[in-house]
Amino acid sequence: SKVLFAACELGVFDLLAEAPEPLDLATVVARLGTSSHGTELLLDTCASLKLLNVETRGGREGTLYQNTELSSTYLARVSPTSQSNMLLYMAGTTYRCWGHLAKAVREGKNQYLQVFGVPSEELFSAIYRSEEEQLQFMRGLQEVWSITGQRVLTAFDLSQFPLICDLGGGSGALAKECLSLYPECKVTIFDIPEVVRMARKHFPSSEDERIGFHQGDFFKDPLPEADLYILARILHDWTDEKCSRLLQKLQHTCKPGGGILVIESLLDEDRQGPLTTQLYSLNMLVQTEGQERTPTQYHRLISSAGFRSFQFKKTGAIYDAIFA
Numbered sequence: 001s002k003v004l005f006a007a008c009e010l011g012v013f014d015l016l017a018e019a020p021e022p023l024d025l026a027t028v029v030a031r032l033g034t035s036s037h038g039t040e041l042l043l044d045t046c047a048s049l050k051l052l053n054v055e056t057r058g059g060r061e062g063t064l065y066q067n068t069e070l071s072s073t074y075l076a077r078v079s080p081t082s083q084s085n086m087l088l089y090m091a092g093t094t095y096r097c098w099g100h101l102a103k104a105v106r107e108g109k110n111q112y113l114q115v116f117g118v119p120s121e122e123l124f125s126a127i128y129r130s131e132e133e134q135l136q137f138m139r140g141l142q143e144v145w146s147i148t149g150q151r152v153l154t155a156f157d158l159s160q161f162p163l164i165c166d167l168g169g170g171s172g173a174l175a176k177e178c179l180s181l182y183p184e185c186k187v188t189i190f191d192i193p194e195v196v197r198m199a200r201k202h203f204p205s206s207e208d209e210r211i212g213f214h215q216g217d218f219f220k221d222p223l224p225e226a227d228l229y230i231l232a233r234i235l236h237d238w239t240d241e242k243c244s245r246l247l248q249k250l251q252h253t254c255k256p257g258g259g260i261l262v263i264e265s266l267l268d269e270d271r272q273g274p275l276t277t278q279l280y281s282l283n284m285l286v287q288t289e290g291q292e293r294t295p296t297q298y299h300r301l302i303s304s305a306g307f308r309s310f311q312f313k314k315t316g317a318i319y320d321a322i323f324a
């Protein structure tokens with residue numbers, strides 16, 4: 001991962017995306033201001049990882065580099081489906097937590113104290129330990145919805161729900177995807193005050209008049225009225241006990257006929273895959289209080305909170321959908 005992260009941090013994919021033609025090593029070195037030796041090693045390794053295409057025309061000087069289709073689509077900032085902010089977040093924060101994976105496994109808890117000197121009891125105060133860090137996290141989180149938002153939002157017909165509340169909806173990127181599918185609905189984003197403030201200041205989704213913000217703590221404060229509550233990547237942050245508490249509160253807030261749409265990456269019932277979800281679950285171990293879960297685990301949590309008509313759909317993308 002560090003090869004990918006370093007190439008992102010140095011702007012390799014951005015430089016190559018902007019260049020009208022493949023570039024040689026000397027040009028890349030001159031534009032990035034990096035060492036010739038280090039850059040050559042990095043670019044050639046990126047090529048072996050299929051992140052770059054290399055063309056060799058007569059010796060080292062004639063070697064030319066360009067982005068692969070994968071890099072142009074997901075790594076260059078100019079691409080509308082770029083995941084570059086998430087990769088920068090992973091490079092800075094996630095990677096450092098993974099450096100203590102063995103300790104996390106030994107202790108069964110996240111590594112914020114070890115890595116950043118902040119106690120893990122208040123999970124999101126640790127995650128949002130500076131404005132810069134918070135902004136990077138918010139920018140990173142929203143990117144995946146440009147590639148999987150429509151898949152998770154069309155897994156079930158949501159047209160019967162005119163008023164939607166996206167709990168822990170962050171910057172409003174998923175809300176925007178929702179409005180592009182259901183233009184008649186209204187979405188309230190509920191998140192903690194610091195996130196609402198940053199969303200209004202830095203993210204254009206906040207300017208859509210069909211999107212409203214409501215600040216509060218979903219464990220402590222009353223929740224806004226809605227026909228459907230979306231919980232995207234919320235339950236995976238928390239212990240079973242906290243998930244149950246939140247779901248029970250939601251069940252009391254929901255009107256009859258109301259629903260919840262839980263968006264998470266689902267583990268296979270025997271927990272032997274998918275590998276991406278297993279890795280996400282280890283990521284939850286090193287960074288949060290939660291884990292990824294199987295459909296049966298979600299069914300238990302959601303139905304014991306009083307919700308009925310539990311259904312789930314594997315979308316074939318990274319994230320799946322549960323409706324109840």
Ligand SMILES: C[S@@+](CC[C@H](N)C(=O)[O-])C[C@H]1O[C@@H](n2cnc3c(N)ncnc32)[C@H](O)[C@@H]1O
Pocket residue numbers: 124141142167168169170171174190191192195216217218219231232233234237
């Ligand atoms: C992992 S992020 C998911 C963001 C978004 N739903 C998505 O999938 O892109 C968790 C979100 O929950 C919010 N959050 C955490 N604790 C909260 C609380 N107690 N009350 C309200 N929102 C909270 C965070 O600020 C963050 O936006």
